Amino acid sequence: xWLDSHCHITADRYADDRDATLxxxxxxxxxxxxxxxSGYGFEGNSQAVALAEAHDDxxxxxxxxxxxxxxxxxxxxxxxxxxxxxxxxxxxxECGLDFxxxxxxxxxxxxxxxxxxxxxxxxxxPVSIHVxxxxxxxxxxxxxxxxxxxxxxLEGVLHCYTGSKRFAHDALDAGFVVSFSGIVTFxxxxxxxxxxxxxxxxxLLVETDAPFLAPEGHRGRRxxxxxxxxxxxxxxxxxxxxxxxxAKATRDNARRLFRLPA
Ligand SMILES: [Zn+2]
Ligand SMILES: [Zn+2]
Numbered sequence: 369x370w371l372d373s374h375c376h377i378t379a380d381r382y383a384d385d386r387d388a389t390l391x392x393x394x395x396x397x398x399x400x401x402x403x404x405x406s407g408y409g410f411e412g413n414s415q416a417v418a419l420a421e422a423h424d425d426x427x428x429x430x431x432x433x434x435x436x437x438x439x440x441x442x443x444x445x446x447x448x449x450x451x452x453x454x455x456x457x458x459x460x461x462e463c464g465l466d467f468x469x470x471x472x473x474x475x476x477x478x479x480x481x482x483x484x485x486x487x488x489x490x491x492x493x494p495v496s497i498h499v500x501x502x503x504x505x506x507x508x509x510x511x512x513x514x515x516x517x518x519x520x521x522l523e524g525v526l527h528c529y530t531g532s533k534r535f536a537h538d539a540l541d542a543g544f545v546v547s548f549s550g551i552v553t554f555x556x557x558x559x560x561x562x563x564x565x566x567x568x569x570x571x572l573l574v575e576t577d578a579p580f581l582a583p584e585g586h587r588g589r590r591x592x593x594x595x596x597x598x599x600x601x602x603x604x605x606x607x608x609x610x611x612x613x614x615a616k617a618t619r620d621n622a623r624r625l626f627r628l629p630a
Contacts, residue, residue, distance in 0.1 A: 369397035369612070370600060371619045372593040373547055373626075374462070374496060374527045374575035377401065377426075378415035379408045381579040381590055390423065393593035399619070401426045401593055402575075402626065404462050404496065405451075406433040410444065413451060420456035427628060428456055429496055431463040437472035437480035445483060452491050458626040460488040461496025462527055465513075467506040478513060485517035488524075494625050495524035497544075503532045511535075511542060523625055528577045533563045540571055545625055547573035550583035550591065553602045565606040569617045573625070574599045 372393070382389050393401070403426050405413030416428035430451040432440055451457050463484040465477050472480075488495045499510045514524070526539055528549040536546055546567045552560050564572075574596050576583075582591035583598040597611070604614035622628070 369399060369615045369619070370574065370596045371400045371402075371622045372398055372576050372578075372596045373402050373525065373573040373618075373622045374404055374549075375401055375578045375593050376407055376412070377403050377578065377593065378405070378412050378419055379579050386419075389592050389594075390426070393596075394425070396594040396597060397615075398593050398596060399425060400622075400628065402458065402496075402622070403428050405430040406436065406462050410436065410439055413448070417451055417454055417457060426456075427458045427626065428454075429459045429461040430457055431461045431484055431496070432480050433462055434464050434466040434477045434481065434498060435469065435471035437476040440476065440480040440483060445487065448484070448487060449491070452487070452493060458628065459494040459496060460484050462498045463495065464498035465501065465506040465510045466498060467501030469500070478509065481510070482513050482517050485514060485522065489518050489522050492521075494627070495522060496527050497524050498527060499531065503535050507531055507535045511538060514542065525573055525625060527573075527575060528581070529563070530560060531563075533566055536563050536567060540567065545571050545573055545621055547575045548599060548603060549575050549577045550581040550586075550595070550599055553584040553598055554587075555584065561602070561606055564603055569607055569609065569614075570621060572603060572614075572618055573622050574603065574618045 403416040405416035413430040420428040525545045578591035
């Protein structure tokens with residue numbers, strides 16, 4: 369019923385129970401997982417590809433997270449290119465700009481992001497984008513780079529969206545799909561819920577971004593894909609549709625964006 373469009377199931381936090389975590393999610397109705405290779409060290413990419421090879425319902429994305437942008441070299445680009453030729457790899461990501469944590473310098477982030485957008489365009493692959501910071505300091509340059517390097521030929525998702533309603537609509541105009549995580553379920557997230565309500569049903573995705581950001585009811589615990597339905601429940605309420613309809617819409621949107629086999 370659900371498709372977790374963004375999770376880090378290769379993270380060390382699942383070292384002891386990765387297969388059991390996937391099984392719990394399947395039992396909770398998760399029919400597919402997008403395993404994000406970036407964000408937990410460069411080798412996370414090869415682990416995500418291996419996991420996707422091992423499970424029919426897991427697909428991988430590969431990239432360089434903005435936190436790790438300083439590692440970008442021609443050699444890294446060559447490895448990304450090789451992975452992207454793999455049939456179980458469905459796109460580039462997560463990549464983008466994070467001016468909140470600033471774990472890599474501003475220039476390195478912009479350059480690594482621009483290189484990955486250009487690569488995605490060349491290889492005709494969708495992109496999962498991470499953007500964090502004050503709006504517009506990280507948001508405006510993200511969109512500028514996307515438009516300069518992507519030239520309107522690319523498809524992408526703004527994952528774990530936490531920005532303004534105004535920017536969400538600029539991004540929708542630019543063709544993006546918008547994905548919400550457990551943050552949209554938090555008690556204090558009234559403003560974000562208003563943003564989510566304003567994103568049309570045919571442009572919405574759900575994700576956990578596990579192992580972090582466990583939804584309301586599970587806060588403080590390690591997150592897991594089994595709880596993606598909790599995010600979907602909140603979005604269904606906001607859109608005044610049944611949970612089944614919300615699940616189907618977000619699943620169809622993800623299958624279309626990532627061009628998953630039927
Ligand atoms: Zn992210
Ligand atoms: Zn992530």
